[in-house]
Amino acid sequence: xxxxxxxxxxxxxxxxxxxxxxxxxxxxxxxxxxxxxxxxxxxxxxxxxxxxxxxxxxxxxxxxxxxxxxxxxxxxxxxxxxxxxxxxxxxxxxxxxxxxxxxxxxxxxxxxxxxxxxxxxxxxxxxxxxxxxxxxxxxxxxxxxxxxxxxxxxxxxxxxxxxxxxxxxxxxxxxxxxxxxxxxxxxxxxxxxxxxxxxxxxxxxxxxxxxxxxxxxxxxxxxxxxxxxxxxxxxxxxxxxxxxxxxxxxxxxxxxxxxxxxxxxxxxxxxxxxxxxxxxxxxxxxxxxxxxxxxxxxxxxxxxxxxxxxxxxxxxxxxxxxxxxxxxxxxxxxxxxxxxxxxxxxxxxxxxxxxxxxxxxxxxxxxxxxxxxxxxxxxxxxxxxxxxxxxxxxxxxxxxxxxxxxxxxxxxxxxxxxxxxxxxxxxxxxxxxxxxxxxxxxxxxxxxxxxxxxxxxxxxxxxxxxxxxxxxxx
Amino acid sequence: xxxxxxxxxxxxxxxxxxxxxxxxxxxxxxxxxxxxxxxxxxxxxxxxxxxxxxxxxxxxxxxxxxxxxxxxxxxxxxxxxxxxxxxxxxxxxxxxxxxxxxxxxxxxxxxxxxxxxxxxxxxxxxxxxxxxxxxxxxxxxxxxxxxxxxxxxxxxxxxxxxxxxxxxxxxxxxxxxxxxxxxxxxxxxxxxxxxxxxxxxxxxxxxxxxxxxxxxxxxxxxxxxxxxxxxxxx
Numbered sequence: 001x002x003x004x005x006x007x008x009x010x011x012x013x014x015x016x017x018x019x020x021x022x023x024x025x026x027x028x029x030x031x032x033x034x035x036x037x038x039x040x041x042x043x044x045x046x047x048x049x050x051x052x053x054x055x056x057x058x059x060x061x062x063x064x065x066x067x068x069x070x071x072x073x074x075x076x077x078x079x080x081x082x083x084x085x086x087x088x089x090x091x092x093x094x095x096x097x098x099x100x101x102x103x104x105x106x107x108x109x110x111x112x113x114x115x116x117x118x119x120x121x122x123x124x125x126x127x128x129x130x131x132x133x134x135x136x137x138x139x140x141x142x143x144x145x146x147x148x149x150x151x152x153x154x155x156x157x158x159x160x161x162x163x164x165x166x167x168x169x170x171x172x173x174x175x176x177x178x179x180x181x182x183x184x185x186x187x188x189x190x191x192x193x194x195x196x197x198x199x200x201x202x203x204x205x206x207x208x209x210x211x212x213x214x215x216x217x218x219x220x221x222x223x224x225x226x227x228x229x230x231x232x233x234x235x236x237x238x239x240x241x242x243x244x245x246x247x248x249x250x251x252x253x254x255x256x257x258x259x260x261x262x263x264x265x266x267x268x269x270x271x272x273x274x275x276x277x278x279x280x281x282x283x284x285x286x287x288x289x290x291x292x293x294x295x296x297x298x299x300x301x302x303x304x305x306x307x308x309x310x311x312x313x314x315x316x317x318x319x320x321x322x323x324x325x326x327x328x329x330x331x332x333x334x335x336x337x338x339x340x341x342x343x344x345x346x347x348x349x350x351x352x353x354x355x356x357x358x359x360x361x362x363x364x365x366x367x368x369x370x371x372x373x374x375x376x377x378x379x380x381x382x383x384x385x386x387x388x389x390x391x392x393x394x395x396x397x398x399x400x401x402x403x404x405x406x407x408x409x410x411x412x413x414x415x416x417x418x419x420x421x422x423x424x425x426x427x428x429x430x431x432x433x434x435x436x437x438x439x440x441x442x443x444x445x446x447x448x449x450x451x452x453x454x455x456x457x458x459x460x461x462x463x464x465x466x467x468x469x470x471x472x473x474x
Numbered sequence: 475x476x477x478x479x480x481x482x483x484x485x486x487x488x489x490x491x492x493x494x495x496x497x498x499x500x501x502x503x504x505x506x507x508x509x510x511x512x513x514x515x516x517x518x519x520x521x522x523x524x525x526x527x528x529x530x531x532x533x534x535x536x537x538x539x540x541x542x543x544x545x546x547x548x549x550x551x552x553x554x555x556x557x558x559x560x561x562x563x564x565x566x567x568x569x570x571x572x573x574x575x576x577x578x579x580x581x582x583x584x585x586x587x588x589x590x591x592x593x594x595x596x597x598x599x600x601x602x603x604x605x606x607x608x609x610x611x612x613x614x615x616x617x618x619x620x621x622x623x624x625x626x627x628x629x630x631x632x633x634x635x636x637x638x639x640x641x642x643x644x645x646x647x648x649x650x651x652x653x654x655x656x657x658x659x660x661x662x663x664x665x666x667x668x669x670x671x672x673x674x675x676x677x678x679x680x681x682x683x684x685x686x687x688x689x690x691x692x693x694x695x696x697x698x699x700x701x702x703x704x705x706x707x708x
Binding site for chain 2: 046047051058068074086087157184185197215221229230246249251253255256263268269270274277278280282299
């Protein structure tokens with residue numbers, strides 16, 4: 001997998017999402033719980049706007065000095081017995097990771113959940129070289145067995161119900177018990193324990209790298225990342241280059257924001273900070289450690305008006321409040337990064353060619369901007385994307401171009417404008433019911449298929465204004 | 475150890491930021507706000523223990539408070555409650571201070587007790603995986619989130635709090651602080667003073683859990699299924 005999930009068109013994915021009743025209900029319910037959790041925790045903590053301000057300042061300063069902090073990080077990791085590889089592209093990152101595994105004659109790789117490894121398509125690369133790759137996060141493991149992409153950053157298997165999960169376990173692993181979540185999870189525990197204990201190589205992502213000491217911090221509830229980092233003798237951390245903070249104090253602030261904004265927890269069950277290779281006499285942890293720092297298009301965002309998109313701490317708070325995501329689900333975005341942050345980031349990382357529809361998958365209600373714990377102006381960046389798509393990329397749909405041209409001519413011809421506004425109500429009468437146009441004609445159909453369109457008013461504004469001036473409406 | 479490709483990579487980053495590469499002289503600014511210092515500021519240890527106890531309910535963790543001379547009894551009771559037949563504990567200097575060396579010796583007459591032994595190498599992990607209960611001292615305890623902070627080292631393997639079915643954390647009262655802020659400050663100060671921080675710092679808040687199946691909370695997906703904190707007056 002890469003950033004793009006597949007070749008199905010956005011329109012088809014959206015329709016598929018809208019038709020999936022279970023997914024829509026699950027997403028809606030999850031959004032409600034996550035949103036309420038976040039709001040409750042923010043209120044209980046107090047000073048939430050100060051916390052957001054602090055988070056934003058830390059991210060801004062770090063990004064503005066990213067080269068300095070990445071150098072400090074790499075030196076600290078190296079000092080603690082780790083190797084560091086700076087990868088400009090996905091190909092470079094994958095080649096290095098494959099080389100390490102080959103050198104170790106690694107057969108089995110156990111992983112904890114990582115978006116950046118999804119982004120660079122690491123699993124497929126490792127499987128092609130003959131390694132067995134096991135995703136250890138319960139949600140990711142379910143999706144891996146079912147060969148299905150994630151649909152949410154924090155809860156990747158949100159779109160699946162327990163009956164489907166039972167079926168997958170039965171088909172792929174011979175599971176023969178009930179569909180109760182407890183039994184399903186107990187089965188996964190038993191299966192994955194064997195993998196943790198027999199893996200040659202552990203691979204994780206990175207929530208926050210701490211530049212001052214070279215520590216990598218992982219935030220999980222299940223403890224799978226602790227397993228992955230404690231047991232195999234070879235360990236590889238893959239981090240997007242922006243996932244870094246200057247000090248332990250800054251890590252603490254961002255973790256506090258992350259866990260609250262993501263799932264409404266004060267802290268997750270496990271926050272684990274590990275540094276380089278294990279020290280002399282230690283038994284847990286790797287004796288061979290590698291940190292792979294990935295650019296893969298991120299540097300192109302630096303120094304642009306979109307730089308603050310790199311502040312993202314992957315909490316999914318924006319996803320959890322988005323009305324569009326609620327209706328279409330994660331897969332409709334056709335990107336491993338769904339929701340508002342996905343709509344901003346995906347075209348930046350992967351270009352507009354395959355993702356020009358994404359900035360339009362937003363109601364611009366600004367709920368995402370309000371929810372973001374590090375104050376990324378998401379809806380403003382979506383508007384800016386739209387401007388670029390239309391003005392610079394010239395990628396707006398042909399029908400839209402024709403319509404806009406027509407609108408410009410019509411609106412700049414007073415007689416045509418006056419006549420058509422007068423006739424509009426009558427012309428649209430066959431499609432009007434209860435002051436709303438259903439299944440509208442021509443270009444209106446695209447709109448009325450998915451949104452309400454009010455019927456033209458009985459009286460035009462100009463007519464109303466004329467009468468008002470005469471004193472009729474006063 | 476080797477650092478690959480850093481010059482080209484970091485120069486590219488600096489170029490996109492529109493300036494020459496920065497290799498020194500960067501100072502963290504004084505942030506305009508510090509809300510973290512205000513959380514539970516001025517709380518006494520007793521008030522912080524109350525905060526911790528309340529949070530333990532939210533994270534499915536039992537908590538008891540005992541005086542130092544009652545610790546071994548509290549441990550015995552918890553081990554019995556968990557029906558533990560095997561125990562693994564860190565080779566912690568505090569074992570002697572709290573009378574646990576003797577306690578573990580006596581306990582070993584009834585059930586298997588393994589004290590982490592660096593000389594045994596990977597055998598420790600194998601023992602931890604088949605052991606019922608892991609026992610660790612907390613180095614810094616965060617009241618707000620009911621978190622024990624474990625500085626793992628060669629005498630205190632990460633597996634102790636991870637692989638057994640149940641986890642018991644002994645929390646000396648003196649280790650309790652308001653929140654993660656104070657733990658992070660301590661670690662930051664260590665770095666500033668040029669001291670090495672542990673190779674692994676584990677912040678553990680109760681048992682392992684997941685909500686990946688239809689958002690149902692399931693305890694014990696990978697790590698311990700149950701956890702107890704014993705707060706000890708010191």
